[in-house]
Amino acid sequence: MAHRMILGIPGFxxxxxxxxxxxxxxxxxxxxxxxxxxxxxxxxxxxxYRRFRYWIxxxxxxxxxxxxxxKHRNIPIERIQNxxxxxxxxxxxxxxAKVNVVTAxxxxxxxxxxxxxxxxxxxxxQVVRSYQGIQKPIDSTGTEQTIEVEGNVxxxxxxxxxxxxxxxxxxxxxxxxxxxxxxAIIFSTLQLFEPDPEGVIDWIEGGSLExxxxxxxxxxxxxxxxxxxxxxxxxxxxxxxxxxxxxFNFQLDMDDGRIHKRSGLxxxxxxxxxxxxxxxxxxxxxxxxxxxxxxxLGVQTMGHDVNEQRHKLAVPFGTAEETVSIAHxxxxxxxxxxxxxxxxxxxxxxxVRLTVALTIVVSPxxxxxxxxxxxxxxxxLIVWYAILRYRNLGYSFDGKxxxxxxxxxxxxEWSTSIDKSHVFYxxxxxxxxxxxxxxxxxxxxxxxPVSSPSIVDMPADAADExxxxxxxxxxxxxxxxxxxxxxxxxxxPR
Amino acid sequence: xxxxTEAPAVLAPKDDLKPLDPAVVRVWGIKIGLxxxxxxxxxxxxxxxxxxxxxxxxxxxxxxxxxxxxxxxxIFIPRLRYRFWRYELRDQELxxxxxxxxxxxxxVPLRRIQHLDVSQDIIEKEFALGKLIVHTAGxxxxxxxxxxxxxxxxxxxxxxxxxxxxxxTL
Numbered sequence: 001m002a003h004r005m006i007l008g009i010p011g012f013x014x015x016x017x018x019x020x021x022x023x024x025x026x027x028x029x030x031x032x033x034x035x036x037x038x039x040x041x042x043x044x045x046x047x048x049y050r051r052f053r054y055w056i057x058x059x060x061x062x063x064x065x066x067x068x069x070x071k072h073r074n075i076p077i078e079r080i081q082n083x084x085x086x087x088x089x090x091x092x093x094x095x096x097a098k099v100n101v102v103t104a105x106x107x108x109x110x111x112x113x114x115x116x117x118x119x120x121x122x123x124x125x126q127v128v129r130s131y132q133g134i135q136k137p138i139d140s141t142g143t144e145q146t147i148e149v150e151g152n153v154x155x156x157x158x159x160x161x162x163x164x165x166x167x168x169x170x171x172x173x174x175x176x177x178x179x180x181x182x183x184a185i186i187f188s189t190l191q192l193f194e195p196d197p198e199g200v201i202d203w204i205e206g207g208s209l210e211x212x213x214x215x216x217x218x219x220x221x222x223x224x225x226x227x228x229x230x231x232x233x234x235x236x237x238x239x240x241x242x243x244x245x246x247x248f249n250f251q252l253d254m255d256d257g258r259i260h261k262r263s264g265l266x267x268x269x270x271x272x273x274x275x276x277x278x279x280x281x282x283x284x285x286x287x288x289x290x291x292x293x294x295x296x297l298g299v300q301t302m303g304h305d306v307n308e309q310r311h312k313l314a315v316p317f318g319t320a321e322e323t324v325s326i327a328h329x330x331x332x333x334x335x336x337x338x339x340x341x342x343x344x345x346x347x348x349x350x351x352v353r354l355t356v357a358l359t360i361v362v363s364p365x366x367x368x369x370x371x372x373x374x375x376x377x378x379x380x381l382i383v384w385y386a387i388l389r390y391r392n393l394g395y396s397f398d399g400k401x402x403x404x405x406x407x408x409x410x411x412x413e414w415s416t417s418i419d420k421s422h423v424f425y426x427x428x429x430x431x432x433x434x435x436x437x438x439x440x441x442x443x444x445x446x447x448x449p450v451s452s453p454s455i456v457d458m459p460a461d462a463a464d465e466x467x468x469x470x471x472x473x474x475x476x477x478x479x480x481x482x483x484x485x486x487x488x489x490x491x492x493p494r
Numbered sequence: 495x496x497x498x499t500e501a502p503a504v505l506a507p508k509d510d511l512k513p514l515d516p517a518v519v520r521v522w523g524i525k526i527g528l529x530x531x532x533x534x535x536x537x538x539x540x541x542x543x544x545x546x547x548x549x550x551x552x553x554x555x556x557x558x559x560x561x562x563x564x565x566x567x568x569i570f571i572p573r574l575r576y577r578f579w580r581y582e583l584r585d586q587e588l589x590x591x592x593x594x595x596x597x598x599x600x601x602v603p604l605r606r607i608q609h610l611d612v613s614q615d616i617i618e619k620e621f622a623l624g625k626l627i628v629h630t631a632g633x634x635x636x637x638x639x640x641x642x643x644x645x646x647x648x649x650x651x652x653x654x655x656x657x658x659x660x661x662x663t664l
Contacts (some may be wrong), residue, residue: 302631
């Protein structure tokens, strides 16, 4: 049939731009290098453009690419989790977008179609969706089979808006987001420009900042405080700006078993996540946000790409009630409201662990450099950290919903339905054996490998019991254990 | 669920579970020995240089102690590891219990298995042993390994479990 389409790619000249722009500053040498790069790079870019082809068939997306090594990639339609459309500023001015085809089980985005027109991007998504609709009998009811091309999300008929961020709220969310990360970026960019220190000093001395300068020169303490305040202010403001750029016009809507989100000021990104692919919900807050009742809500899906984390935020910034009610619409569970404590021995274990780590770091350093012993002043901080961690640790299970609360300064509430669990672990180290405690971990698809949702340091018998209960409920969910054969066949995965 | 009369609890006591094939002790011993041999050789080269230069206070003390340590490790670690390794394939799940320092119990529900491998390296081949590797969609458990099975046992296990693999486990 005519399902096989060879699709052209506009925006060829856009690809050349990076090559033309690279190193247009400075001396003749860089110019020569730029010319050499251009001479070599240009044919490659042309070849890359000519060699890049993609087709969409009812079964799969086929991408052919590569100049020196040719890559043929086939992505089965039913394995596609999400089709993201990302428009960065420059491509946006040329009316093009990037399409990310996200699949399960890979650490990176598998299919990247760059420099397609926005119209084409929306069409690709629509085509993929309609093919998925045809293949899955569950989705076929009520799905429009025609391939419609539309650029505006609001105009869609069957969708309902779940959450929308007003400009005020976007700014507010930035106010609460404090990250030292941006400071590092700012300072590293400053280093690129290499401001002439003498010139800066001249400018300061000549200007009206005279009293400040003399005060700074007189008191190092004042200078340090000023530096900290300025750094904090810069990071605060840059955090707000980054947030505005990221979440401007954020909108989350749901239609036909999928959530769809769209946001961004300079870079507009759009993403769709099928509800059936959601594995768990993650609610986050920090002490300041919590004080004023603000939370964020994220979804856990397959695909472990770290860069995609932010695309998994369903509600970047909302009140506790908003996150709870939207959570209920996304995933058929009620978020747990009460959590049980783990064993108090966890405080002791954390203190021992951190103290040992500190000793290992400090003692060799102190051997050569005595003042390193001052690091031992951190010991009370360790105690405080361990107590705070214990207070935030909690778990709950009501027969269906497993909830785990974690975090020392930040609060993370992770909840999933028992039928989403995959492998069950019970773990006991030497130290834990001494105190009769165990760590329970239920592995889920797409769980973060770094901050995994495990219930650390439960009393051993409670852990055993919970493990039995969890696994029992898991088995119970999938039906009677006696007729295992027929059950396995007729199971329709949720 | 928890019905003592019908089914035993999931976390059964150690004695009810199957141990690995005893030959695995030798396989592990050889592997640890080979790994430590590299370290020994490195230490030996350094100390030979010192010895030739005449800067060594006590000749070959480091490589000697590394050698001693590796012999001890190659003898005792496999034995301990073997002693604590237990597995059992039940009609609903694969149950594992293992670990010298960190004791870990694992329940892999059969319906969660994505695919299965039986692998055998060159040392295992000498002893007719193999590993059963169970792949699931869980992040940490993308491959759950049962080592040290007689190769025909591993293959039987694989063929038994294969029937349980579902089309789409997510």
